Amino acid sequence: MSSPRLLSCLLFAAYSALSVNRHRQMRSTGYDLGIFEQAVRSYAHLRPPIADLKGPGFNLLGDHFHPILVLAAPFYRMFPSPVTLLVLQAALLALSAVPVTRLAIDFCGHRAGVCLGLAYGLSWGIQQAVVFDFHEIAFAVPLLARSVELLARRRWSAAAGWALPLLLVKEDQAFIVAAIGVYIFRQGHRRLGALVTAAAVAVGALAVLVIIPAFNPHHSYPYDKTAGSISSLPVPVTKEETILALLAPTLFFALRSPLVLLAVPSLLARFWTSNPMLWGSRFHYNAVLMPIIFIAFADGLARMRASGRVAALRGARVAPILALIIAMCVPQPLWRVLDPASWRVPEQVRAAEALLRIIPDEADVAAANRIAPQLTGRCRVFRFLSEPTPQFRPEWVATTGAPYEQSMIADLPSLGYSVVARAAGITIYRRTRTVLRDSGRLRRGAG
Template structure:
């Protein structure tokens, strides 16, 4: 029972923070709206298409995450973006169970519970909670349970927990292969070799065959561009931040090697968004570093390690998404957000809409939503346009707004922070 306490508390915190953020119109089409469109497609017994990424874009041609179909029963019962956010909160929180269980065995109930809480409050986990919804929420618990099995030398169970990572995202077969490599290092050559070969084969099949098959250009769109020597200060800071939550004790364990595939593809990429500590990319690293720390901590660390982990996590929380829970404003009614959502309800269900990134996830549960300012265009003109009632500093948005009359749009409503336009029937 004690083992579950941190997980339950974390679920409540994660769910409250993310759902409240969405209700206050702070979620985004990229990526909450995109994932809802894909899951909505599955729930309607169709393809996981995402109009926000473009007309007819099949999400399996972008990233490979068929595991998302597991959310369909919940989405059919409770359709809407909050279902995704609550599911993500539950999956991330469950990952604290194996970490807490292992920590209690190493440090006792009090110290282990503190480490479990520190894991759940770690910056990588909070970044994932604070940036909408992503498929990696499935990877975090699978990896956490697999790592616990590695520490316990339950080799077959470790592989069984790791294998579904192949269905989460196309970069994770490399992590599964790393699990196999860990087994080989510990003398389990047959099982480890089979795991490595299976993971490599699956990864090549996904990137070379499956994703191109669903992609309109028949390619994998994230394979080009490399900059391993660019942004070195930022990359070094990321490595430092990955190791700091454990007081650098994670480096004592070979389990830390399982972080190399994720850090490798991120640092190799030419996209600077992957290099730093923002967004959700570091969530999968948190179970690795915490379990590596717990693999064989030095005896003298029993006195200070739980306090360090919890204090460091608590300090960073003052600058991270869960800090909003301590802000009195979070618990007061947000009249502006309520008015914005009421204004958007003037758009009828089933309509086609070009919406701003901030407004899109308020509509994806009941409309076909495209991203403004890329749409409307001469080739595709949704019936409605929804944009913020505020000046924009984006030249593309300014130009798109000015072009609306020439595309046949007229103002339909304004106020409550929203401008609505509708297309004339004869246009």
């Protein structure tokens, strides 16, 4: 087995262990693992991608344009579990290390290339995607890694062919595809570059202006400059710190390659929004930038080697090793898999799992965020806080009693719910046949 493939297999094992173990310990969330499981589960049964956690009957194509999720459906049909999505994501992210490492070996030599590929696999952008549930963006990472590798090898048509499927991953990938088109255009292949750029603009505009509004209940695109702003949360880092964090793992040698410019449109789009969560280094938002940054790193080192200067040759040999040392020294989630204590499932979690078995399969449940992905594989799950309402009352409710839930919990008796069981910090309610007061009128709760 070649070094790039062996490295990919090792990363797959580590990524899978991290994300699956996190789910086993009930640290995954309805936003977003539960939402994507609902959509993929619908696809697996040849139905539209309904995600009730976003709202009863909500078609997830009204949130983002990601038809590529259909590719996950056959795997989910064979293994219907949220774990399937986590393992699939781990495989996709690990697969992206193959083109990165292969190019690095060809451009920098075997030892330096393997070090660079491992530094990529351990990069914070990839690890943050692994450790936070499942996202459709996992499909983009290997596609982008292969496309940028081909750009570095000056294989323009093949690079364009691998870039265009990115438009089916998510509407914001149009920024990167357009950048790839412009890059090809600037390299002298104007017709091909113009076609790729035009395709990116056309598909991106179609998704944002037509397709998503057509499926959205408000008939609009829900993510403009201000939509989704989470102003109550602290900003984890500034925009400048995010740029520094992206370039520092490459010792800034990525700046020696024009390929690094492919990351600029995507970053500008994120920094333009008023949602501070999009500016920082957490979650999955930076995963697609990692292949660009590290392939630019390898390309920049190759340009240094080509210069023939002694200092440049020495720097090109040492830089990948230093990058790997930096990646290994920075505290990251992946190191948890080396801690035996992290593999133990707490008794409280086991008690919670037993409690949730009270809720029967195929039941309608309004569940708290941390509980939702434990139920989405076998129940129709709604978001507790949004549901229940006087107009829509699922039969079951499962809460964690978190402070932000208290107001809604206090309303449950008036909506016809009573406690069924309580353990491990979870309380389960069930709708009962009681007389309710709603806007001054008596209503008989449904059984």
